[in-house]
Amino acid sequence: MRKLILDLDTGVDDTLAISYALGSPEVELIGITGTYGNVLLEQGIRNDLAITDLLGHPEVKVYKGLPHASTSDSFQVLPISEFIHGKNGIGDVRIPDSNREPETESAIDFIIDAAKTYGKDLIYVPTGPMTNIAAALRTAPEIKDQIGKIVLMGGALTVCGNVSPWAEANISQDPDAANELFRSGAPTTMIGLDVTLQTLLTYKETQRWRDLGTPAAKFLADMTDFYIKAYETTSPHLGGCGLHDPLAVGVAVDPSLVTTLPINMQVDVEGATRGRTIGDNTRLNDPVKTMEVAVQVDVPRFLKEFMDRIGGLAAQ
Ligand code: BDR
Ligand code: CA
Numbered sequence: 001m002r003k004l005i006l007d008l009d010t011g012v013d014d015t016l017a018i019s020y021a022l023g024s025p026e027v028e029l030i031g032i033t034g035t036y037g038n039v040l041l042e043q044g045i046r047n048d049l050a051i052t053d054l055l056g057h058p059e060v061k062v063y064k065g066l067p068h069a070s071t072s073d074s075f076q077v078l079p080i081s082e083f084i085h086g087k088n089g090i091g092d093v094r095i096p097d098s099n100r101e102p103e104t105e106s107a108i109d110f111i112i113d114a115a116k117t118y119g120k121d122l123i124y125v126p127t128g129p130m131t132n133i134a135a136a137l138r139t140a141p142e143i144k145d146q147i148g149k150i151v152l153m154g155g156a157l158t159v160c161g162n163v164s165p166w167a168e169a170n171i172s173q174d175p176d177a178a179n180e181l182f183r184s185g186a187p188t189t190m191i192g193l194d195v196t197l198q199t200l201l202t203y204k205e206t207q208r209w210r211d212l213g214t215p216a217a218k219f220l221a222d223m224t225d226f227y228i229k230a231y232e233t234t235s236p237h238l239g240g241c242g243l244h245d246p247l248a249v250g251v252a253v254d255p256s257l258v259t260t261l262p263i264n265m266q267v268d269v270e271g272a273t274r275g276r277t278i279g280d281n282t283r284l285n286d287p288v289k290t291m292e293v294a295v296q297v298d299v300p301r302f303l304k305e306f307m308d309r310i311g312g313l314a315a316q
Helices: 012-022 041-054 079-085 107-121 131-139 169-173 175-182 203-210 215-234 244-253 299-314
Strands: 002-008 027-034 062-064 122-126 149-153 188-191 258-262 265-267 277-279 291-297
Touching (some): 002 244, 012 027, 012 041, 012 215, 012 244, 027 107, 041 062, 062 107, 107 122, 107 131, 131 175, 149 244, 169 175, 175 265, 203 215, 203 299
Parallel strands (some): 002 122, 027 062, 122 149, 149 188, 188 291
Antiparallel strands (some): 258 291, 265 277
8 A cells, every 4th residue: 555644734734634644545644744834843743643643543653853944043933824724723723632742753764764665655745844855855865766756735836826926835934945855856746826726615515524523523624614714814715715735635645636747846045036936947848857737636526535535534
Protein backbone atom coordinates (compact mmCIF):
# COMPACT_ATOMS: atom_id res chain seq x y z
CA MET A 1 0.00 0.00 0.00
CA ARG A 2 1.20 3.53 -0.76
CA LYS A 3 2.48 5.45 2.26
CA LEU A 4 1.57 9.05 2.99
CA ILE A 5 3.24 11.77 5.06
CA LEU A 6 1.26 14.94 5.70
CA ASP A 7 3.26 18.08 6.54
CA LEU A 8 0.80 20.43 8.19
CA ASP A 9 0.36 23.85 9.81
CA THR A 10 -2.73 22.42 11.39
CA GLY A 11 -5.55 24.81 10.83
CA VAL A 12 -9.06 23.96 9.63
CA ASP A 13 -8.42 22.69 6.11
CA ASP A 14 -5.30 20.83 7.30
CA THR A 15 -7.60 19.01 9.75
CA LEU A 16 -9.91 18.15 6.85
CA ALA A 17 -6.82 16.88 4.98
CA ILE A 18 -5.99 14.55 7.91
CA SER A 19 -9.61 13.34 7.88
CA TYR A 20 -9.55 12.71 4.12
CA ALA A 21 -6.31 10.74 4.44
CA LEU A 22 -7.60 8.63 7.34
CA GLY A 23 -10.82 7.96 5.41
CA SER A 24 -8.86 6.69 2.37
CA PRO A 25 -8.16 2.94 2.42
CA GLU A 26 -5.80 3.22 -0.58
CA VAL A 27 -3.07 4.92 1.49
CA GLU A 28 -1.50 4.49 4.91
CA LEU A 29 -0.82 7.69 6.84
CA ILE A 30 2.60 6.81 8.29
CA GLY A 31 3.18 10.14 9.99
CA ILE A 32 2.38 13.81 10.33
CA THR A 33 5.25 16.28 10.26
CA GLY A 34 4.45 19.59 11.90
CA THR A 35 5.19 23.03 10.58
CA TYR A 36 4.18 26.62 11.41
CA GLY A 37 1.80 28.92 9.53
CA ASN A 38 -1.88 28.97 10.43
CA VAL A 39 -0.66 28.44 14.01
CA LEU A 40 2.67 28.22 15.82
CA LEU A 41 4.49 24.89 15.46
CA GLU A 42 3.66 23.85 19.06
CA GLN A 43 -0.06 24.51 18.62
CA GLY A 44 -0.06 22.61 15.32
CA ILE A 45 1.55 19.57 16.97
CA ARG A 46 -0.96 19.76 19.83
CA ASN A 47 -3.77 19.83 17.26
CA ASP A 48 -2.32 16.89 15.27
CA LEU A 49 -2.16 14.68 18.36
CA ALA A 50 -5.63 15.66 19.61
CA ILE A 51 -7.29 15.37 16.19
CA THR A 52 -5.86 11.94 15.37
CA ASP A 53 -7.03 10.74 18.82
CA LEU A 54 -10.54 12.13 18.28
CA LEU A 55 -10.74 10.58 14.81
CA GLY A 56 -9.90 7.17 16.30
CA HIS A 57 -6.33 6.93 14.98
CA PRO A 58 -3.93 7.34 17.92
CA GLU A 59 -1.43 5.14 16.05
CA VAL A 60 -0.51 8.07 13.76
CA LYS A 61 2.90 9.38 14.81
CA VAL A 62 3.54 13.12 14.92
CA TYR A 63 6.99 14.66 14.32
CA LYS A 64 8.13 18.19 15.11
CA GLY A 65 9.44 20.22 12.20
CA LEU A 66 11.13 23.60 12.10
CA PRO A 67 9.42 26.50 13.90
CA HIS A 68 10.16 29.21 11.32
CA ALA A 69 11.72 29.93 7.93
CA SER A 70 15.50 29.66 7.71
CA THR A 71 15.63 33.34 6.71
CA SER A 72 14.05 34.47 10.02
CA ASP A 73 14.74 33.72 13.65
CA SER A 74 11.10 33.62 14.77
CA PHE A 75 7.56 33.34 13.48
CA GLN A 76 4.36 35.14 14.36
CA VAL A 77 0.90 34.05 13.27
CA LEU A 78 -0.71 36.59 10.93
CA PRO A 79 -3.99 38.19 12.08
CA ILE A 80 -5.68 36.92 8.88
CA SER A 81 -4.71 33.33 9.79
CA GLU A 82 -6.30 33.71 13.24
CA PHE A 83 -9.39 35.17 11.64
CA ILE A 84 -9.75 32.26 9.20
CA HIS A 85 -8.67 29.33 11.40
CA GLY A 86 -9.28 30.64 14.94
CA LYS A 87 -6.68 31.28 17.61
CA ASN A 88 -6.19 27.55 18.19
CA GLY A 89 -6.26 26.71 14.45
CA ILE A 90 -9.37 24.54 14.72
CA GLY A 91 -12.02 27.21 14.63
CA ASP A 92 -11.69 27.85 18.38
CA VAL A 93 -13.53 24.57 19.01
CA ARG A 94 -12.20 22.87 22.16
CA ILE A 95 -11.28 19.18 22.00
CA PRO A 96 -9.47 17.09 24.63
CA ASP A 97 -5.68 17.28 24.53
CA SER A 98 -3.93 14.02 23.76
CA ASN A 99 -1.92 12.12 26.38
CA ARG A 100 0.59 11.33 23.67
CA GLU A 101 3.78 13.25 22.94
CA PRO A 102 5.36 13.93 19.55
CA GLU A 103 8.14 11.55 18.50
CA THR A 104 11.70 12.35 19.51
CA GLU A 105 12.97 11.89 15.93
CA SER A 106 12.82 15.21 14.06
CA ALA A 107 10.46 15.71 11.12
CA ILE A 108 13.46 16.23 8.84
CA ASP A 109 15.06 12.90 9.80
CA PHE A 110 11.71 11.14 9.55
CA ILE A 111 11.11 12.45 6.01
CA ILE A 112 14.60 11.35 4.92
CA ASP A 113 14.26 7.91 6.55
CA ALA A 114 10.82 7.40 5.00
CA ALA A 115 12.10 8.31 1.50
CA LYS A 116 14.89 5.75 1.89
CA THR A 117 12.61 3.07 3.35
CA TYR A 118 9.56 3.38 1.10
CA GLY A 119 11.05 4.96 -2.05
CA LYS A 120 8.54 5.23 -4.88
CA ASP A 121 5.71 4.11 -2.57
CA LEU A 122 6.04 7.31 -0.55
CA ILE A 123 3.88 10.37 -1.23
CA TYR A 124 4.69 13.48 0.77
CA VAL A 125 1.96 16.12 0.99
CA PRO A 126 2.98 19.53 2.38
CA THR A 127 0.04 21.82 3.06
CA GLY A 128 1.91 24.55 4.93
CA PRO A 129 5.22 26.35 4.28
CA MET A 130 7.80 24.18 2.48
CA THR A 131 10.43 24.69 5.21
CA ASN A 132 10.71 21.03 6.33
CA ILE A 133 11.06 19.48 2.88
CA ALA A 134 13.60 22.12 1.83
CA ALA A 135 15.69 21.27 4.91
CA ALA A 136 15.38 17.55 4.17
CA LEU A 137 16.52 18.10 0.56
CA ARG A 138 19.46 20.20 1.77
CA THR A 139 20.52 17.45 4.22
CA ALA A 140 19.97 14.52 1.85
CA PRO A 141 19.66 15.73 -1.77
CA GLU A 142 19.46 12.12 -3.01
CA ILE A 143 15.90 11.78 -1.68
CA LYS A 144 14.67 13.78 -4.68
CA ASP A 145 15.26 10.67 -6.80
CA GLN A 146 14.03 8.23 -4.16
CA ILE A 147 10.69 9.73 -3.09
CA GLY A 148 7.61 8.64 -5.07
CA LYS A 149 5.93 12.00 -5.35
CA ILE A 150 5.36 15.33 -3.62
CA VAL A 151 1.85 16.77 -3.93
CA LEU A 152 1.88 20.24 -2.43
CA MET A 153 -0.85 22.75 -1.69
CA GLY A 154 0.44 26.17 -2.55
CA GLY A 155 0.94 28.82 -5.18
CA ALA A 156 -1.10 29.84 -8.16
CA LEU A 157 -0.60 29.79 -11.91
CA THR A 158 -3.55 31.65 -13.42
CA VAL A 159 -5.06 33.54 -10.49
CA CYS A 160 -3.74 36.10 -7.98
CA GLY A 161 -2.44 35.23 -4.54
CA ASN A 162 -4.53 35.17 -1.37
CA VAL A 163 -2.24 37.02 1.06
CA SER A 164 -0.98 39.57 -1.45
CA PRO A 165 -1.76 40.28 -5.09
CA TRP A 166 1.10 37.88 -5.91
CA ALA A 167 1.49 35.31 -3.22
CA GLU A 168 -0.42 32.36 -1.82
CA ALA A 169 -0.16 31.88 1.97
CA ASN A 170 1.93 28.68 2.14
CA ILE A 171 4.49 29.91 -0.38
CA SER A 172 4.65 33.41 1.10
CA GLN A 173 5.60 32.10 4.56
CA ASP A 174 8.89 30.77 3.18
CA PRO A 175 9.44 31.61 -0.51
CA ASP A 176 13.10 30.55 -0.36
CA ALA A 177 12.18 27.06 0.86
CA ALA A 178 9.47 26.70 -1.80
CA ASN A 179 11.95 27.80 -4.47
CA GLU A 180 14.46 25.20 -3.27
CA LEU A 181 11.81 22.52 -3.61
CA PHE A 182 10.55 23.76 -6.99
CA ARG A 183 14.06 23.81 -8.43
CA SER A 184 15.25 20.58 -6.79
CA GLY A 185 14.09 18.22 -9.51
CA ALA A 186 11.93 16.23 -7.06
CA PRO A 187 8.76 14.93 -8.77
CA THR A 188 6.20 17.50 -7.63
CA THR A 189 2.57 18.28 -8.35
CA MET A 190 1.42 21.79 -7.43
CA ILE A 191 -2.18 22.06 -6.25
CA GLY A 192 -2.63 25.82 -6.24
CA LEU A 193 -5.42 28.32 -5.86
CA ASP A 194 -6.37 27.77 -9.54
CA VAL A 195 -8.08 24.53 -8.49
CA THR A 196 -8.57 24.80 -4.73
CA LEU A 197 -10.77 27.88 -5.02
CA GLN A 198 -13.14 25.83 -7.14
CA THR A 199 -13.69 23.15 -4.49
CA LEU A 200 -16.00 24.78 -1.99
CA LEU A 201 -17.90 23.53 1.04
CA THR A 202 -21.08 25.06 2.49
CA TYR A 203 -23.17 24.77 5.66
CA LYS A 204 -25.33 22.19 3.84
CA GLU A 205 -22.46 19.68 3.89
CA THR A 206 -21.36 20.44 7.46
CA GLN A 207 -24.96 19.84 8.59
CA ARG A 208 -24.73 16.35 7.08
CA TRP A 209 -21.75 15.70 9.37
CA ARG A 210 -23.58 17.11 12.38
CA ASP A 211 -26.49 14.79 11.65
CA LEU A 212 -24.16 11.80 12.06
CA GLY A 213 -24.24 12.56 15.80
CA THR A 214 -20.72 11.39 16.76
CA PRO A 215 -18.22 13.61 18.66
CA ALA A 216 -15.83 13.50 15.66
CA ALA A 217 -18.54 14.55 13.20
CA LYS A 218 -19.75 17.35 15.50
CA PHE A 219 -16.18 18.62 15.90
CA LEU A 220 -15.60 18.67 12.12
CA ALA A 221 -18.92 20.45 11.54
CA ASP A 222 -18.38 23.11 14.23
CA MET A 223 -14.78 23.74 13.19
CA THR A 224 -15.63 24.01 9.50
CA ASP A 225 -18.58 26.33 10.17
CA PHE A 226 -16.11 28.80 11.75
CA TYR A 227 -14.03 28.63 8.56
CA ILE A 228 -17.06 29.05 6.26
CA LYS A 229 -18.11 32.09 8.30
CA ALA A 230 -14.66 33.65 7.87
CA TYR A 231 -14.85 33.06 4.12
CA GLU A 232 -18.23 34.86 4.09
CA THR A 233 -16.30 37.96 5.21
CA THR A 234 -13.06 37.58 3.24
CA SER A 235 -14.40 36.06 -0.01
CA PRO A 236 -18.21 36.44 -0.13
CA HIS A 237 -18.24 35.97 -3.91
CA LEU A 238 -17.14 32.33 -3.56
CA GLY A 239 -20.25 31.06 -1.75
CA GLY A 240 -18.35 28.60 0.44
CA CYS A 241 -14.93 27.84 1.90
CA GLY A 242 -11.92 26.60 -0.07
CA LEU A 243 -10.95 22.94 0.40
CA HIS A 244 -7.28 23.70 -0.27
CA ASP A 245 -5.46 21.06 1.75
CA PRO A 246 -7.91 18.15 1.33
CA LEU A 247 -7.70 18.57 -2.44
CA ALA A 248 -3.94 17.95 -2.27
CA VAL A 249 -4.63 14.71 -0.36
CA GLY A 250 -7.37 13.84 -2.85
CA VAL A 251 -4.89 14.17 -5.72
CA ALA A 252 -2.25 12.17 -3.81
CA VAL A 253 -4.78 9.34 -3.52
CA ASP A 254 -6.27 9.74 -7.03
CA PRO A 255 -4.33 11.94 -9.48
CA SER A 256 -7.17 11.73 -12.03
CA LEU A 257 -9.16 14.26 -9.97
CA VAL A 258 -7.18 17.03 -11.66
CA THR A 259 -5.76 17.84 -15.07
CA THR A 260 -2.17 19.07 -14.95
CA LEU A 261 0.30 20.83 -17.21
CA PRO A 262 4.00 19.95 -17.09
CA ILE A 263 5.74 23.23 -16.20
CA ASN A 264 9.00 23.64 -14.32
CA MET A 265 8.14 26.36 -11.84
CA GLN A 266 10.14 28.67 -9.61
CA VAL A 267 9.31 31.12 -6.83
CA ASP A 268 10.23 34.79 -6.91
CA VAL A 269 12.44 35.37 -3.90
CA GLU A 270 13.42 39.01 -4.51
CA GLY A 271 11.57 42.29 -4.80
CA ALA A 272 7.91 43.20 -4.71
CA THR A 273 6.69 39.89 -6.13
CA ARG A 274 8.48 37.78 -3.49
CA GLY A 275 6.39 34.64 -3.01
CA ARG A 276 4.94 34.51 -6.53
CA THR A 277 4.99 31.11 -8.24
CA ILE A 278 5.88 31.40 -11.92
CA GLY A 279 7.32 29.36 -14.80
CA ASP A 280 11.12 29.08 -14.55
CA ASN A 281 12.32 30.70 -17.77
CA THR A 282 15.67 28.92 -17.54
CA ARG A 283 13.92 25.52 -17.60
CA LEU A 284 10.72 26.20 -19.53
CA ASN A 285 12.03 24.52 -22.67
CA ASP A 286 13.88 21.79 -20.82
CA PRO A 287 12.46 18.53 -22.21
CA VAL A 288 12.60 17.12 -18.66
CA LYS A 289 9.70 18.37 -16.60
CA THR A 290 9.76 17.50 -12.90
CA MET A 291 6.71 19.55 -11.96
CA GLU A 292 3.04 19.25 -12.87
CA VAL A 293 0.69 22.14 -12.18
CA ALA A 294 -3.01 21.41 -11.64
CA VAL A 295 -5.17 23.58 -13.88
CA GLN A 296 -8.56 21.82 -13.82
CA VAL A 297 -10.42 19.83 -11.20
CA ASP A 298 -13.41 17.50 -11.40
CA VAL A 299 -15.34 19.37 -8.70
CA PRO A 300 -18.41 17.08 -8.36
CA ARG A 301 -16.27 13.94 -8.17
CA PHE A 302 -13.88 15.45 -5.62
CA LEU A 303 -16.73 16.73 -3.42
CA LYS A 304 -18.38 13.31 -3.49
CA GLU A 305 -15.11 11.60 -2.52
CA PHE A 306 -14.55 14.22 0.18
CA MET A 307 -17.98 13.75 1.74
CA ASP A 308 -17.98 9.94 1.45
CA ARG A 309 -14.52 9.51 2.92
CA ILE A 310 -14.82 12.00 5.77
CA GLY A 311 -18.43 10.97 6.49
CA GLY A 312 -17.37 7.31 6.64
CA LEU A 313 -14.55 8.11 9.06
CA ALA A 314 -16.53 10.50 11.26
CA ALA A 315 -19.56 8.19 11.54
CA GLN A 316 -17.52 5.61 13.51
C1 BDR B 1 -3.34 27.55 2.44
O1 BDR B 1 -2.99 28.48 3.46
C2 BDR B 1 -3.43 28.01 4.73
O2 BDR B 1 -4.06 29.02 5.41
C3 BDR B 1 -4.38 26.89 4.45
O3 BDR B 1 -4.34 25.92 5.48
C4 BDR B 1 -3.91 26.34 3.14
O4 BDR B 1 -2.89 25.40 3.32
C5 BDR B 1 -4.28 28.22 1.46
O5 BDR B 1 -3.65 29.31 0.83
CA1 CA C 1 -2.45 24.47 5.53
